[in-house]
Amino acid sequence: MTLSGDDRPGVTSALFTALAGTPATVLDVEQVVVRGHLTLAVLLATDGDDRVRAAALDVAEEPRHEGALQARHRRGPRPCGGRLHVTLLGAPLTPAAVAAVARQVAAQGANIDRIRRISRWPVTTVEVDVSGGDVPSLRRAVATEAGHLGVDVAVSPPAWPAAAAASSSWTSTPRSSRTRSSSLLAAHAGREAEVAAVTERAMRGELDFAQSLHERVAALAGLDVAVLDDVRAAVRLTPGARTLVRTLKRLGFTVALVSGGFLEVVQPLADLLHVDHAHANRLEVRDGRLTGRVLGDVVDRAGKAAALRRFAEAEGLPLSRTVAIGDGANDLDMLDAAGLGIAFNAKPVVREQADASVTVPFLDAVLYLLGIPREEVEEADAADGLDPADSLP
Known part of the structure; x- marks a missing residue:
């Protein structure tokens, strides 16, 4: 499905929130905004359930009573602040997960400028470019929801300058x-139970890692290299x-x-x-x-x-x-x-x-x-x- 029209806050959130109540899964997303005009394309896997079509039409046909210039004037200038990436990984990636992230972006007064698919296999991954957001606060906002929705969400600066x-x-x-x-190694020495007991003590906090390692290695004394x-x-x-x-x-x-x-x-x-x-x-x-x-x-x-x-x-x-x-x-x-x-x-x-x-x-x-x-x-x-x-x- 493809939505096209004047960019305004909440379009992405509205679409995926509507789709969250359907049996669809997300295979691909592409969103771009050029001079205030938004194009949002979504590829879904579905069994043809009419709820998917109805949900999309409900969003696409939302009545608007003002033009693009008036809408932009009403909501003020574009969000100020930094730029960041939000990356979603899911197997499968559900509309509910995309909707949750879009809602949190909107709640922070930020704007989604672009969405693109990074991978379809072995997991579906989409990268969301956001303007006006703050990395720590958005990361905190999406962390809890990500766990409930069974997806991974990473919030980062626009480009990690990583070289190592x-x-x-x-x-x-x-x-x-x-x-x-x-x-x-302990299994070869016939002392697996002893080493397991040391590991259990470490997990209970009775030993720190160094103490645990020394005790486990001590149980290997005499073992043929x-x-x-x-x-x-x-x-x-x-x-x-x-x-x-x-x-x-x-x-x-x-x-x-x-x-x-x-x-x-x-x-x-x-x-x-x-x-x-x-x-x-x-x-x-x-x-x-x-x-x-x-x-x-x-x-x-x-x-x-x-x-x-x-x-x-x-x-x-x-x-x-x-x-x-x-x-x-x-x-x-x-x-x-x-x-x-x-x-x-x-x-x-x-x-x-x-x-x-x-x-x-x-x-x-x-x-x-x-x-x-x-x-x-x-x-x-x-x-x-x-x-x-x-x-x-």
């Missing part, structure tokens, strides 16, 4: 995305990790991997992905066996943030030009230090404090928050002779 990226969310295991490499090969074989890349790194590298980003796990497991993955920097805890080995001790400082919450600063300094970049991706409380300092902190399938406390959140299980969805369309990614992959399936592990 660090992540702790590259990997998972077949058993659980939260399974730690120390747990896999050869079992590290089995652990490495059990680790799988998060879907989309290859595409994310490959695309960022094409764009000239420096990419780093920082982990509270073990470098003996992390480094081979970093090499596989051609990551520029890798930082994790190191296990002490003597005579081919683990001693149960960690070498050097523990890579904890503060250590991850320090690693980000070190990476940025090594590349001659200010922290404002960095992106950090994480999923746990140990990532919070790193997310806060970065120019853009993204919570990926994270705990609620992390999502609440991060600049943006992604809850779909594809790491390359982070690209859409940086304004990189899916089509451009696929075109670049095709030029290199790669198949879209290569993004999966």
Whole structure:
């Protein structure tokens, strides 16, 4: 469906609010405003329900009793203030989600200038250009509604000047995305229950991360170092990790991997992905066996943030030009230090404090928050002779 006419506040909100009561899902949106004239096109997936048509007609035929010049004079000058992007990700993306964001934009006295689709697969993503808005206040306004509506919403300045990226969310295991490499090693040592008990104490707040790590590693004393090969074989890349790194590298980003796990497991993955920097805890080995001790400082919450600063300094970049991706409380300092902190399938406390959140299980969805369309990614992959399936592990 296409709506065209004089631009005025509330058109986008009115349309998607009307559609929210129908069974439609949003596949594509394009909105532009040229010299006060608005064109809004929406592609919907629907079973032909007449409620969709009725909702659209109700908005399109809304009576207006004043011309464009009089309308603009009545509501005053265009909103002043900054410009920002609002990015919505959904699988599916519903009219209710778009309506909620449009309502919050209007409530702040801001204006939607343009909407464009960033991706249709594996999630539907649209980017909304807003004038007159404020990033912190709009981010707070949409955060709660986004959770209720089952979509991800990121509010950011018009362009994140990012040139470096660090992540702790590259990997998972077949058993659980939260399974730690120390747990896999403990299984080989026959002490999995002991390590699980230490992890549980840490989750209850009885141990901090460093204490927990030292106790877990102590349980591995005497283990043959050869079992590290089995652990490495059990680790799988998060879907989309290859595409994310490959695309960022094409764009000239420096990419780093920082982990509270073990470098003996992390480094081979970093090499596989051609990551520029890798930082994790190191296990002490003597005579081919683990001693149960960690070498050097523990890579904890503060250590991850320090690693980000070190990476940025090594590349001659200010922290404002960095992106950090994480999923746990140990990532919070790193997310806060970065120019853009993204919570990926994270705990609620992390999502609440991060600049943006992604809850779909594809790491390359982070690209859409940086304004990189899916089509451009696929075109670049095709030029290199790669198949879209290569993004999966």
